[in-house]
Amino acid sequence: MAKTTKTERRAFDALKDAADASKTAKKAAKTLEGKPARALKELASEAAEIADLSKKAVRKHPKRVAKRAEKVTAKTEAATEVALKAKRRPPMVLKGKKAPITVTPSAEAPSVAPTPAVKAPGAVPDSLEVAELLVAEAAAPVVVSHESWTVAQLRARARDEGRAGYSRLTKSQLVELLGLA
Template identity: 40%
Template structure:
């Protein structure tokens, strides 16, 4: 039985990584708009083809196989990063637009409120109330009953603030793809994780 060399092992590992990258990219493409999904699927198909090297080719030219697989993985990573950047920019623009609309709505409500207040100030003063005192009741008693403070309304319990969701556990992270784990790591401010495996990314996010 032929002995497996380091170069052969490295080539096989690269092929596995290329296959995983292709699978993750195809899964991500299902959540994207049609145009972006088509581009990502094309890159994923190239990575899938690169991962299908024959055993004979791996044994004879392991370095070439590894190089081809690594190039395919790099193309997938680049395409995924581009798509994620585009989605982040679109999300940021949507939030900015929503904030601007909320500001305009608030200004409009403020102007309406000021107009109503000005209208209320221009209304003529109300006529004085004529007090009709029933027989047998003194004027002081009747006046006291009118000016007596109204009973306080029942206070409502204030709504409790929602309890923040707990941080993701290792079990939660294990359900995510490599692409999704990289996106989480990028959002958390981590760097230098582009070539991490899924296990390394999970360890990084769990720390």
């Protein structure tokens, strides 16, 4: 029976860590909605795929396997942490050319993502990393009155609610269909 080398043990440990990170990310993704959930599920499946490598593959290239598993584990854990932080983030107020827009994490709010043009000129950027900002924007929909929604946004909401026959409706008909009037 062959002994397991130090690099092989490191690779097997990294694979176990990748499997654990995958499980954690899948659980976290179940608590999220939309883009953050899909992104986290993709990372979790990538980590699970790497964690399922055979012993033969590990014994053949232990350093490569360990490096790859450690990389995907770190990436998955970081994304999970960012997504969970974004879910707990308090409401923010974004100031733009029109009235201020309040961003609140709400399941009932329409999923309308703010555009980068919403920031006021000369505003100091947040200390958040780019990934945190993207996850926060996707996880916390913007709460706006339905008058400012576009027809495309109203159609997207109708699609999300599982409505039928909304594709040819006008804006006022969509508002009526969604019960926003």
